[in-house]
Every structure is written in structure tokens, then in C-alpha cells.
Amino acid sequence: MKRVVSVSLGSSKRDHKVYADFLGEKFEISRMGTDGNFDRALELLQDLDGKVDAIGLGGIDVYLFVKNKRYAIKDGLRLMEAVQVTPIVDGSGLKNTLEREVVRVLADETGHLKKGTKVLMVSSVDRFGMAEALTEMGCDVTFGDLIFTAGIPYPIKTVEELEELAGRILPEISQMPFHMIYPTGKKQETQDEDKVKKFARYYHDAEVIGGDFHLIRRFMPDQMNRQIILTNTTTLDDIEFLRKKGVALLVTTTPEYEGRSFGTNVMEAVLVSIIGKPWNDITSKDYLDLLLQLNFRPRILDLKA
């Protein structure tokens, strides 16, 4: 049996372990949250190195992609470099492949996305594949990176402006302590009430809200009017949260195992352990071919029922 472990800076309340079969091989997949404790995450990673088949790094990004530029987050790199033997991934490789594919499936096969659909991406630099795919298919996309990360009520409306602003901001912001730019640990269990009130209109105006679930959750207002949420890493509690807020449909880009969808870091770790190549040598085509073999499909959950 292969063992894949996700070490996350997120809340330990979301810890779990499941068993699954991929291409006839058994996998034990577990998640270990460190409640935002960076040093604890470092220790865990060093302890797991060489003892498991692949490691996913959760609750933090290591690489952000905008068009052809890659920005490395200093804290994420520190964690990744603590592991010397076992393949370790942050999900960014899979996001760039799988999430483009999910947009295509939703447009071509379900009709949930079409030209002109109003989409809010709460953050797009961590999911550029999804953001670009939505734009390319003609959706009316609002990139909320400045709104929800910096509190600046400035909706970015084009990929070109996103790219220009990212070029100014990301080289430096990626060097800041990660907790200053992303909710880690206990912050993932609460909402930022000031920003929920201040920026509710961006949620209410959208038909589809996409991006990282912790960000979507942290800023989601009440009285949602039957929007679609396009994300991953949701638990049963998260689904109940969305239902109470008035969301109509939940689409997760990664499949469901025992009631929850895993983060892309976990699924990428599984795929890397199957492909068996060094991470840097794995191409989008490797991921796409394997996703096809595994028949990975987005999960679409009707929350009105």
C-alpha cells in the first residue's frame, strides 16, 4: 500500500484518513493540520521524509503562476526544502492542469458556465489556470485578489491588468510571512466580519464564485442568492455552511472520498507517486493522461435539495 500524507498549516480539526484505490493500487491518504504552527509543520515534514511515498503541502502555496511567470513564496519554499527524499508537492502543478479541465467540463457538459457568466475569483494568482480558463471561455470575471488579500476595493477585470499588478506586487509580497496574506490555523474557522460586510456586494453580484475555499468561506456574506461555488477541499461542515448561506451548487475540482474532497496538494501527491517521475520532469500532459485514466470528474453537489 502506498502512503500519501498532506501536512497542512490549516486547522487540525480537518484531519482525516481514508483508503482509496487508484489503477488497482491501494492508497492510505491522510491529512495532518498544524493549526498555523510553522515549526510544527517543519518537524512533521522532516519526520515523514523518506517514510512515505509522497507528501502534499497544504494550507500554504509554494508557487504562484501568472501567465508564464512563477513566483515562489518564501515560507512555502522553506517547508518544501525541509524534505530531501520523498517527493513533495503543493498542488500548483495539478491546479494548472485539472482546474482548466474542470472549467471546460462545466462549460461543455453542464451548461453551468457560459459566455457572460459573472464570476468572482476571490483570489486568482493561486489558481491562475482556472482564472485564465474562465476568461478564455468568455465569462465576465472579477479577479478579487486586491479586494480580499489587501482590503483594496478594486476589482481587476482583465488578465492583462492582473499580470501587470502581479508583476509589481508578488515578488515582494511572496517574501512576507505567509500568515499576513492568507488565513492560516484558527483564522480558517472564522469569518472576517468587517470584510464580509464591506465586500458582500462582490459575492452577491456574482453567479459563480471560484477559488480557494478558505478564502471563499472567510468572506462569504449571508443571503447568497443561489450562486455556484467552484472550489475544492470541502468537508461535510463546509457543505452545511454553504447550504445555510444560500448557495445553490457546489462544484469541487477534486473527487469525493468519504464525504470530502481533498486539496489539490493531496491529489497531486497521489498522482506524482503513481507517475513515478521527479516533480520537475512531470508535464501537464502526464497529469492529463493520468486524470483521464483515473476518470477524474468534478463533483457537482446540489445544495438546494
Next chain:
Amino acid sequence: MATHEEITESLKVFTDNYNKSERLKIMNRDWDRVVEVKATDVESEHTMILKDGVVSLKKGVVENPDLTVISDSETLADIFYGDITPTEPYNNGTLRIMGSEDDIIRLDFISLLIWGE
């Protein structure tokens, strides 16, 4: 070591560059804040006032600023001239910023939007 006059000049350059950007003024229409800037090694205190998206500068300090930026004179002049970004001095403790975390992040973003590559 920079002089008080050099810090004043750097702050003028910073505020002028901010006010030249219509995008920054739009971005910060909602953010009325008073930012105090203090040097640790020379007598030098300034206040930047952001109101309705526009920033103005005056010498001296006011009571109860929303943010206080403290560093040595050289670092302050370097930051406000755009020769260095605030990230490294902030991370290594040379630059201290007192205020809410949200305000600190926003001020950092603004400086990067003025001076970023």
C-alpha cells in the same frame, strides 16, 4: 545617515508619485488614514494624511495616528525614494510599523504599486 531634509524630500517624491496615479486614488477612496513617519536616529517626524483617495504630507506628528512607521533615517529615505521595498527591512526588524495588520498590508501594497517593477 539621512538628514531630516532628505526624509522630507523622499516623502514628497512618494506622495507626488502616489497622487499622480489615478488608479491608486480610485483604489483608496475608502481608506482615510493618518500615517506617522518617525526616524530613530535624527529628529524627523512627518505625517501623511490619506483622505478621499488623495495623500497629503505635513511635518510633525498628530495625536492617534492609524499607522506609525519607524526606522532609521537611511532606511526611511530609501523606502520612500523607492530605492528599496519595505519587505526586507520589515522582515528583519529594521522597519517597524504599528497599526492593524490589515492596514499594514494595505500600506505595503500601496508602496509596491507605486514602486514595484
